[in-house]
Structures are given as structure tokens and as C-alpha cells.
Amino acid sequence: MASGSAIKGSRVGSGPMGEAERGETAPRLYVSYFCANAHETRPAFAAEAQIPETWDCPRCGLPANLDSDNPPPPPRIEPYKTHLAYVKERRTDSEADDILSEALQALRDRRARGEVIY
Known part of the structure; x- marks a missing residue:
């Protein structure tokens, strides 16, 4: 069995190559x-x-x-938008009121019929 002092995978003359061996x-x-x-x-x-x-x-x-006197400005980062922000972009307040009243009316109708609503 070989001694443990040698670095595994090394051999004599395996040092770094110089430019003479690699080329310019x-x-x-x-x-x-x-x-x-x-x-x-x-x-x-x-x-x-x-x-x-x-x-x-x-x-x-x-x-x-490349211009040291006029470097490019930092990019503008858009803030994170919530789901509500996207909804508000698509709907006006009056449309939201109409949708809410329709949903409430449907809920009241289900309760009147005796359906279990959680």
C-alpha cells in the first residue's frame, strides 16, 4: 500500500505549464x-x-x-401589483358595485332555498 503523503493523482513533472509549453x-x-x-x-x-x-x-x-461622463441610468423597477390592483385596472367602481350586488342576491336566494352555505 502506498504512503499517504503523496497527493492523489499527481506525478513528477505535472506542475503548471509555462508559456513555453502552452504557446503565446x-x-x-x-x-x-x-x-x-x-x-x-x-x-x-x-x-x-x-x-x-x-x-x-x-x-x-x-x-x-463606455462613457464615463454619462453612464446609463438605473432601470426603473415596477412595484409588485396585487390581484386587487389588476382587478381595479379592468373594472370601474360602478361595475364592481353591480357585480357585488349580483353576488349578494345569489347568496340570499340560496339561503332562502335552505341551502347550506359555509
């Missing part, structure tokens, strides 16, 4: 993007790659662009 790295271009919170992000792109106009800031998540 591809030319890179570092581009600065600026968000509304004045964060600067510098992702690396291949020199021949097409540079995107916008980039998401990794610190705050806001959109960032």
Missing part, C-alpha cells in the same frame, strides 16, 4: 465600463472581438457603458 497568449484588449454608481469594470476581450456597448456591473448589477 492571444492578444487582449481591456475595456473600461462605467455604471451610475461610479464603478469602473475592465473586462478583457480578444483583440479582434466586437466590443459590446453595455456591460453589467459586477459590483452593483446596474448596466454600464
Whole structure:
């Protein structure tokens, strides 16, 4: 049985490869993007790659662009709407009153017939 001092899966000469063994790295271009919170992000792109106009800031998540003097504004977040808010968008108050009176009348009719209503 082998001793427990060796790292499993390692062998002599399996160290990290240098550039001589891997070859030269591809030319890179570092581009600065600026968000509304004045964060600067510098992702690396291949020199021949097409540079995107916008980039998401990794610190705050806001959109960032290439113009440091005029960063994009934060996106407007719509507040959560309740079911009642959606109903009020579709119906007027008079329509709601009509629907309520119809439902109450149907309930009263069922009670008059002796139906059990919980």
C-alpha cells in the first residue's frame, strides 16, 4: 500500500505549464465600463472581438457603458401589483358595485332555498 503523503493523482513533472509549453497568449484588449454608481469594470476581450456597448456591473448589477461622463441610468423597477390592483385596472367602481350586488342576491336566494352555505 502506498504512503499517504503523496497527493492523489499527481506525478513528477505535472506542475503548471509555462508559456513555453502552452504557446503565446492571444492578444487582449481591456475595456473600461462605467455604471451610475461610479464603478469602473475592465473586462478583457480578444483583440479582434466586437466590443459590446453595455456591460453589467459586477459590483452593483446596474448596466454600464463606455462613457464615463454619462453612464446609463438605473432601470426603473415596477412595484409588485396585487390581484386587487389588476382587478381595479379592468373594472370601474360602478361595475364592481353591480357585480357585488349580483353576488349578494345569489347568496340570499340560496339561503332562502335552505341551502347550506359555509
